[in-house]
Amino acid sequence: MRPSAGSQAARCGRVDPDSAGRRTRATVNSPIFACMSRIVTTCRRRPVYGHPDRRASSRRSGGAATAHRFEESRVARVDCDVLIMGNGIAGNLAAAWFTRHMPALRVDVVGPAARTLPIVGESLVEFSTQLLQEVGLGRHLVEKQLPKYGLTFYYKLDPSIPADPRYVVDAVPTNPPLPSFLVNRFTLDDALRQLNHDNGVEHVDGKVVRVELGSGAQHGVVVRRSNGTVRTHTARWVIDATGRRRLLARQLHLGDTATYQRSSFWFRLADFDASILDRIDAVTSDTRRPDAYYAAHHFFGRGNWLWLLPVRAEQSRRMMSVGLTCRPDLFPVAVRSIPEFLVRMTREHPILGDLVRSGIVVDTNLYRNYMYRARQRYSSQGWFLIGDAADTVDPLYSTGLALVTMAIQQVGAIVHRDLDGSSTARYVSTLDRAYAGFLGLGEGQVARLYDVMQAGYQCRLRMHLHVVGFFHMALPLLLNGYHADAVGAAMMARLGRPAHGLGRQLTDFEPLIARAAARQPSRSVRDGVRVQSALALNHSWFEHRRDDEIPRSLFRMFRHLVALRLALMWMAGVRSWLDPVQLRGLLRSFLWGLAVGALGRRSLKRSRLTRWLFTSGHGDAPPPFASRDPTRAERTR
Incomplete structure (x- = not known):
């Protein structure tokens, strides 16, 4: 403390x-x-907490506890309250959030003014879109970016013939319940930095040399500025958003390896012939869906997938982000240039080769074996890791900025509790485990999906389960702030456990799906379940998005899991009815459905049953890394 x-x-x-x-x-x-x-x-110099034009409002709204922290910070003589290392989108988004929700705090951003790392086109999801709207960029998204009408998936009709030009196309049947956008990262980053400048966030043009973590109310960040001078900036809270540089993770030895590696090659394509996409030989189509062009397009192959993300460019140029992501153990051929990309990809997707040849390549980027993890992201000592400074993610479901949004709101909740004196190491550890559980649940499912990306029937069924879990459980919990609540975070941490949570149920489906596909040789991929059906997208919950309706959403999810498992067991034959794994999964889904259904219209965060299930026993046990204080170890060195 x-x-x-x-x-x-x-x-x-x-x-x-x-x-x-x-x-x-x-x-x-x-x-x-x-x-x-x-x-x-x-x-x-200007006060530590806030700018002169915000002091009056901060005095009125701060309260006695906040005033107590004001005095402590003034005595400690820190240069700023929150110092964010990293001038990328994660760091600037965190700065915008703090100036919006905690205007009394002084926020500084340290990082080079010039862009030094590759930037990829971004497909927002509903959760990250909401945060951008909160900080004041809602009008920018509407006026300067493109709308995103969901995800569109392209599966080979005959996986045994990769050159077959026919696809089964799965897209959202109607407009998504919440808005999202296809953004040009260059224009979005500029707008975010301008917003922070207008709100009084001070930007220090320089590079962080090292961080001197303190045990009390002050941390030191040594910065080498662009003019060559070196100065130590002091702050109460330090947020590492340095991306792949991973400054604090390397300094505190918090890095960990990922189970499966990924590699990506991407580029921006301009002035291409968009009508080529209309010539895709789609076996299935849905005329009710919105404009097919304004979507995040995904093409699946053997151990790899490709994205096409339309973005808005300057001077009304037509531009698109095109990229390949693969698992190197399943896709061993390295793709490092446009010629290699065309040679490799035209074997599976000839129409994409025609699309690339019709345009102009603006730039290219490459990440090889870029997956890593952090053993700890938040500390009660006042330092935090967000974004790529902690973990990298697979871009399949566009969860990068969504996880950054989750981390920013969790860090903000910790800082808020620290201000009023109610923050504890147990609370910080619970939020850290909730983030790790949410990340591990999604990334584990995506990593194993590469095994069946060339098999459209199995791939669609697995992705259908992913979409059901996201829209029935993950997104409702995030939109209602469960990840920043003590009870809600403990629940998310437990559900994200590989051995007991939702991930275990989804993993148990995989051998059942494989057996069902093997016993249906005449079943075409077109006959599989829709990935993004109205049931999977949970439209009924998003009409109101109330916290007390989350139990009903979870009940519908578990009911659907029971029905789907029974149908697959019927298709797979007698062996599946005798499989203890499937019987145990069936019973678990049934019991969980009864439990959440019994809650009716009550908030899970306030339910006594939820508190007993998720905050007792091992639910609040500290993670393995809690026995070692990296801050103390760093001070000893």
């Missing part, structure tokens, strides 16, 4: 007026002392 304001004042030599003698009080109250204090206050 951080030292109190009284202990800080004692170490700094300040006098407690309640215990001082008559002579001290007379000196303090003298006109000469008052005049000198006024001169010092006038000459002092």
